[in-house]
Amino acid sequence: MKVLIMSDSHGLTTEIDDIKNRHINEVDFMLHCGDSELSGESSELIAFKGVKGNCDYGSNLPDEIIEELGDYTLYMTHGHLYNVKATLMNLKYRALEINAKIACYGHSHIAGAEIIDGVLFINPGSIRLPVLRRQKTYAILDVENTLAKVTFYEVNGREVEELSRQFTLE
Numbered sequence: 001m002k003v004l005i006m007s008d009s010h011g012l013t014t015e016i017d018d019i020k021n022r023h024i025n026e027v028d029f030m031l032h033c034g035d036s037e038l039s040g041e042s043s044e045l046i047a048f049k050g051v052k053g054n055c056d057y058g059s060n061l062p063d064e065i066i067e068e069l070g071d072y073t074l075y076m077t078h079g080h081l082y083n084v085k086a087t088l089m090n091l092k093y094r095a096l097e098i099n100a101k102i103a104c105y106g107h108s109h110i111a112g113a114e115i116i117d118g119v120l121f122i123n124p125g126s127i128r129l130p131v132l133r134r135q136k137t138y139a140i141l142d143v144e145n146t147l148a149k150v151t152f153y154e155v156n157g158r159e160v161e162e163l164s165r166q167f168t169l170e
Contacts, residue, residue: 004027011038073102079108091103104123104141110125150167
């Protein structure tokens with residue numbers, strides 16, 4: 001099962017469409033981890049499951065989404081309600097509470113993937129305002145049996161190899 005994950009696009013539209021059109025036939029679904037600053041009904045986001053970020057004023061999007069991804073539960077939130085800029089502990093507790101093996105979030109604009117206490121955390125970074133690197137990024141998660149491959153891409157579709165990693169889900 002393949003999932004496209006993006007976050008923190010902060011008003012961009014052409015770039016969302018470009019990424020969506022590039023991958024729409026290869027992924028099973030698409031997630032936006034918040035701060036799109038677009039209406040949930042916008043044509044750019046219509047193909048995405050999305051959550052509300054701290055900059056999504058007046059949005060009717062939910063604060064969190066729980067999805068079944070094959071044998072695993074995926075949890076998505078923007079991250080501001082869990083203080084992810086300081087620690088992943090609060091987000092980890094929420095993921096463990098709902099038995100999620102994968103937690104997707106944004107807010108910090110810092111791209112990365114890591115396993116903490118059996119939970120795979122994925123922050124796709126930002127396609128507008130990256131932090132700690134120059135590349136504007138999004139990610140694709142590919143889960144097959146217990147193998148989870150997280151591949152990061154720049155907005156232009158070029159892979160960011162130093163961020164891309166494989167994990168074993170338990």
